[in-house]
Amino acid sequence: MIEFLQLPWVQRVAFAVGGLLLGRLVERLVVARIRRFAETTRFKWDDLLLRSVRGLPTIWLGTGGLYLALTVAGVEPGAWLRAALTIVLVGSVALALMRLAGGAVEIVSAQATGTMQSPTLVVNLVRLAIASLAVILVLQNLGINITPLITALGIGGLAVALALQDTLGNLFAGVQIILSRQVRPRDFVRLSSGEEGRVTDVRARNTTIETVPDGSLLAVPNSVLASSIVKNYTLPTTELWVSVNVGVSYDSDLDHVQRVTVEVARDVLTSVEGGMPEEPPQLFYREFGSSSIDFVVRLKVRDFQSQGAVRHEFIKRLHRRYAREGIEIPFPTQTVINKARTPS
Structure with missing residues (x-):
């Protein structure tokens, strides 16, 4: 049995398979337990780190086991095998970094804006930068001179830029929108x-x-x-004023109209979700219209989503209260005067 285990090909297989099995064991037991513990904490970065390396311990330990098997057996990896190992290792590390960077952008965005939603353009640009660095690193490790490639890309980039002028314009405009944070x-x-x-x-x-x-x-x-x-409507704060234009007849008592309208507005802000009763409603008479005295009522709401319900309920209640108080909302009217011609 000992002689069998000392056979070179048995040792190679043992190290290679052992690396894969150890990777699966680490993934199933160690990482899984750490993940369950991380889910119980309120710290987001540990969850992100575990998501970033999901499935990669098997690749790393499997690749390490294969390299160790060749080293123990005294076999120098060929150029193609060395290239394959380099691509696998660099690619897997780049994948982990891209996951980590994407999650980091979301966490930073959440801390800045209060939401986990971040612009896709930012995430894609960060991932593209990491992938580009990984490709350059692989080419350099394989002994490939990237200077002619960069020169060719620079010359070809001019032609591509002319062909994709609108696309690149939208890309840079998107970056400007994100950086301005408006x-x-x-x-x-x-x-x-x-x-x-x-x-x-x-x-x-x-x-x-x-x-x-x-x-x-x-x-x-x-x-x-x-x-x-x-x-x-969200900047500088989510709170905003809702304006409702109203008109009453010229026969109305404007002081009475103002008192009734403000009472209705206060009741709406108190009873309708999203209203801000701590901010008193405002009423401003604006002009003598063609058929009515026009004014605007302003009500403060907590966010953009609340304005529709507040406006809807205010108009309903104001119309009902005006009818009860005898305040007339006139229709636009026109008076046509026909002058009779004097017989010649």
Whole structure:
């Protein structure tokens, strides 16, 4: 039995298979137990680290076992085997780093904005940078001179840049949008063209917006968004004022109208979710209209999502209260005077 175990090919197989089995054992027992412990903590970075190396201990220990088997047997790995081992190791480490970087961007985004959602463009650019460095490292370890390759890519990049001018314009505009932090995922915005909704993502070519109220997905090219006038309802705070235009007849007692309207507005802010009763409603008379005295009522709400319900309930209750108080909301009218011609 001892003589059998001392056979070179048996030792090679034992080290190679042993590395794979040890990797699976570490994955199933050690990493799994650490993962269960990490799930009980509120610290996010340990969960991220474990997700980043998921499935990789088997590859690392298996590759190490294969290399050790060749070393113990006194066999010098050939060029093709050395290249394969280099690609596997560098590729697996790069994969772990890309996972780690993507998760780190999400955690940092959560700390900055209060949401785990981060722009896809940022994650993809970070992963692309890591993958590019991994490719360069592999080529250098294989003894391949990358200078001519970089030169060729530089010359070819000019032609590609001309062919993909619009795409690159959207890409750089997307980077500008992210760095400026004036439009972020989960922000509620209104475009100069009239569309409004919640920003869902900033991608390489476009920014996607879930429109209100139909919930459809609107894709806006980054170059268009960067050059447009955008109203952000989330910045600098999520709180905003809702304006409702109202008109009453010229026969109305304006002091009585103001008192009744403010009472209704306060009741709505107190009873409707999203209203801010600590901020008193505001009423401003604006102008003498063609058929009514016009004014605006402003109500403070906690966020963009709350404005629809508050506006809806305020209009209903105000109409009901006006009817009870005898306050008239006039229809637009026109008076036509026909002058009779004097007989000649």
